[in-house]
Amino acid sequence: MSDVFVAVEHLQGEVTDISFELLAMARGLADQVGGDVIAGLVGSGVGDMAGRLGGADKILVVDDPAFENFSPDGHAMAFSAMAGDASIVLVPYTSMGMDVASAMSESSGTPLVSFCSSVSLDGGIGATCQLYAGKIEGDVEIDGDKAIFAVLAGSASAEGGKSGGAGVVETMDSPVGDLRTRFLGLSEPEGGDVDITAEDVLVVVGRGIESQDNIAEAQELADALGGALAASRPIIDQGWLPKTRQVGKSGLTVKPKVYLTLGVSGAPEHVEGMKDSATIISINTDPQAPIFGVAHYGWVGDIFDIMPELIDGLE
Amino acid sequence: MDSVVLLRPVPDPVEELEINDDGSDLDRDYLGYVLNEFDDHALEEAILLKEASGGSVTVLGLGSADEMEQILYTALAKGADEAVKLGDDIGHLDVRSQAAAFASALDGRSYDLIFTGVQAADELDGQLSVRVAARLGIPHVSVVVGARAGAGSVTVTKEFWGGVTADYEVQTPAVLGVQAAKQAPRYVAVSLIRQAQQSGALSEEDIETPDEGPGIRLVAVRVPESGEGAEMIQGDETEAAERIIEIIKGAS
Ligand SMILES: Cc1cc2nc3c(=O)[nH]c(=O)nc-3n(C[C@H](O)[C@H](O)[C@H](O)COP(=O)(O)OP(=O)(O)OC[C@H]3O[C@@H](n4cnc5c(N)ncnc54)[C@H](O)[C@@H]3O)c2cc1C
Ligand SMILES: Nc1ncnc2c1ncn2[C@@H]1O[C@H](COP(=O)(O)O)[C@@H](O)[C@H]1O
Secondary structure (H helix, E strand, O other): OOOEEEEOOEEOOEEOHHHHHHHHHHHHHHHHHOOOEEEEEEEOOOHHHHOOOOOOOEEEEEEOHHHOOOOHHHHHHHHHHHHOOOOEEEEEOOHHHHHHHHHHHHHHOOOEEEEEEEEEOOOOOEEEEEEHHHOEEEEEEEOOOOEEEEEOOOOOOOHHHOOOOOOEEEEOOOOOOOOOEEEEEEEOOOOOOOOHHHOOEEEEEOHHHOOHHHHHHHHHHHHHOOOEEEEOHHHHHOOOOOHHHEEOOOOEOOOOOEEEEEOOOOOHHHHOOOOOOOEEEEEEOOOOOHHHHOOOEEEEOOHHHHHHHHHHHHO | OEEEEEEOEEEOOOOOOOEOOOOOOEOHHHOOEEEOHHHHHHHHHHHHHHHHHOOEEEEEEEOOOOOHHHHHHHHHHHOOOEEEEEOOOOOOOOHHHHHHHHHHHHOOOOOOEEEEEOOOOOOOOOOHHHHHHHHHOOOEEEEEEEEEEOOOEEEEEEEOOOOOEEEEEEEOOEEEEEOOOOOOOOOOOHHHHHHHHHOOOEEEEOOOOOOOOOOEEEEEEEOOOOOOOOEEOOOOHHHHHHHHHHHHHHHO
């Protein structure tokens, strides 16, 4: 069947934006092959949420207390059962999707393409994806007539996936067997001193900052601009700034008026958290850095040369 | 807990990546390789677990990159007990074949946990951790930021978004795809790496060259247009700083 299946993700009772983006993408593909868009929704007490998936023609629901929380093995099993023989399966490339997509590919033997930014059906199934942390873009062709795509956030407009389908809800039996991963509890990060999602100006340091000692200079620049300091993931993993300052896939999504990056390469996981900022200015020594693909303004050069000039100029 | 860590070299991200003549892949002849950064975190987490609750750490390195031995000796110097270099003459493998290779190397070994990086820059056809788990018939957790040992199970912290995490009790054996260790990967003195080279803890194991074929073909690769849509600021740092301040003042 030439249906397009979307594995829907939800967090704290809300369908995530990326799920709607995938529904929008699925609509374009289904129209092309004359199939239906099928959404798979797995959870406990998710009836209300099914009603918000009107972008799909059919919404398959597995409603089971065992799925009150995400289960790496359980959700993969449930989505595999739901996808049935859809020819195209779209999975969000998120923390959830990372446990689900490869497991679906292994259990069905269907090829999987990760890091996808678009899928095409012109003369066979194909996709465009980002590799090597966004430094390389690749075109892929599928052998066969079925494929699973793990799709990056921001690959389509979420608005386009919120309506336009028949929206028929169908409940399925829960396929859950013995879960070998038992959910114990969620924990939220401790509130930080600064809420980077509420700032107008963010100065953002990446691995180019080189050492903890250099953070002070970037902070000085942020102060001079009346903004706050944020960072890419490696800076947080090093413990140089608290988790609440992380922008990206596993951090926060920000949309400040000004987003000034210092030594950030622009990996897809970082870009998805900042691409909607109003004005993005990036400084990087590498003219090929993918960050220059999303920035509005760029300067190729050394952050340690320009930081003092910026601070001086602002005084 | 006895742990096995799966290590893969990836093209050095600081090097300029060149495309081959027919535009179908990277030009791999002159590439330098380094350990996948997430595998480095996986190794760190395994060593931290051993330091906290005992057990052993074995590292398996796949592939013929010249840098492989150095990567394995470094892992020994950091605290791994045994290192095995797999498939000396194996070229670049797709992830399905990598999973098959590791699964066959794991056959007959005993372990409680298998650690590897949550992803690698070239995981075009999925993630190694989940594929290995499926082949061994054991559970998996991806995007792991910590593991603690219990009796017959392990408590694993998985990260979702914005620093929100969930704890899972996971039956062992299991495969963990590590995003970040509880602390940044340690550095190790060159003298310790030299000692590791003398230790005899590195062995080689032949594996059959698996070639499952991923079912997908990379037909074209390119370096994305850099600065597409971006205005590139010219001039030295003084001129650029002036222009940037002007832009910021206009935008905020
Ligand atoms: C599941 C998952 C979730 C993730 N979530 C996030 C996330 O939320 N946020 C995030 O940021 N990352 C995230 N990552 C990590 C992401 O893949 C990248 O590793 C990370 O974004 C890279 O950070 P970076 O740009 O600071 O470092 P690098 O990629 O190492 O880039 C450093 C850059 O600095 C430049 N540079 C070096 N020195 C100088 C200098 N003196 N002057 C100017 N430029 C210089 C270099 O040219 C380079 O481009 C995630 C990864 C995974 C697998
Ligand atoms: N597709 C999904 N289905 C169910 N739960 C999920 C999914 N993705 C993530 N989760 C996790 O399950 C928790 C409970 O979801 P919710 O019922 O929406 O509050 C969330 O906070 C996530 O940690």
